[in-house]
Amino acid sequence: MTNKPIYVERIISTDMDTLWYYTQTPDVHQQWDLRFTEIEYLPKHKESDLQRFLYRTNIGFGVSIAGEGETSGVQEKDGSRTSVLRFASDQWISLIREGAGFWKYVPMTQGVRFFTRYDYRTRFGVIGKLLDLLLFRPLMGWATAWSFDALRLWIEKGIHPRISLLRSLTDLVCTLVLCMIWIYQGVFPKILYPETGELAILQGTLLFQGYESLALITMGILEVIFGLLFLIMGLNRRKIxxxxxxxLLILLGMSGVLQPELYVAPFNPVTLNFGMIALSVVGLLSLPDLPRASNCLRRPNRSRMEEEA
Structure with a gap:
């Protein structure tokens, strides 16, 4: 079983020296790269071009994975630069045993084409390879791509990666909470337990007379679908x-005029709708200039590779 190497590419509107500084300075690098919590360069031997380094990644609950590696940079005749690295970890909890890859910097009229390709060997035999294929490698690829776009925003617009991360988490929380509320409201009060009040409310509107149960189930299904759309839709359509x-929440709130008593009932629709609208506003405010892994190229451009060859 052989998994494909991870490839990520992004064009960044900057000059070569600036990008080199942001990616080759340890205390700057660790600020934008989700894959590392700390990076430390070790003293360099004068007779060697290799730069040895230590790295550490916090994975939560006070647990961290540490390793070491070595890197070297080369400047090509065409003005491009390449940084080659090898890395390894002796910790048994580290899925990665050892790996290698490179960063490539290619000057272009619109900035610098910055891309990476790396691969690694895993521990734990077949189980480790399956875990890597199904979970870890896709996560590493996403984290690399998100980090590249966060780096772009930092260089191009001055948005620090820490701010980008907080705004991304804000959008994630808003999305998950709204998704959960719509699905919950569709499944429990309408589909599974309509007798707890939803059916009586619908009957009180005098709409769908004789078909209230069917209408309520249909409404529940539509609410579940709408909730799932929050997870299915990408960031490009999250604003919509x-x-x-x-x-929809404003319309649902206005429909309460058919039963004004609902406005003063405990846990009434007014408070729920207001809270969900507020979450939507917060989510909308977090969307502009949000880092997106999808903004990066995840496979080599064959036509461009042929031109360079």
Whole structure:
């Protein structure tokens, strides 16, 4: 079983020296790269071009994975640069045993084409390879791509990666909470337990007379679908979902005029809708200039490779 190497590419509007500084200075590198918590260069031998380094990654609950590696940089005749590295970890909890890869910097009219390709060997035999294939490698690829785009925003627009991370987490929380609320409201009060009040509310509107149960189930299914759309839609369409959510909640709130007593009931729709609208507004405010892994190229451009060859 052989897994494909990880490849990520992004064009960054900057000059070569600036990008080299942001990616080759340890205390700067660790600020934008999700894969590392700390990077430390070791004293360099004068007779060697290799730079040895230590790295550490916190994985939560006070546990961290540490390793070491070595890197060297080369400047090509065409003005491009290459940074080659090898890395390894002796910790038994580290899925990665050892690996190698490179960073390539190619000057272009619109900036610098910055791309990486790396691969590694895993521990734990077949189980480790399966875990890598199904979970770890996709996560590493996503983290690399997200980090490259966060680096771009830092260099091009001055948005620090820490701010980008907080805004991404804000969008994630808003998305997950809204998804959960819509699915919960669709499944439990409408589909599974309509007798707890939802059916009586619908009957009180005098709509769908004789078909209230069917209408309620249909509404529940539509709410579940709408909730799932928050997870299915990518960031490019997240703005549309937030706007639709606000519009639907306003319409649902206005429909309460058919039963004004709902406005003063405990846990009434007004407070729920207001909270969900507020989450949508917060989500909308977090969207501009949000780092996206999808902004990066995840496979080599064959036509460009043929031109360079």
């Amino acid at each position: 979902m937030y706007i639709w959510n606000i519009g």
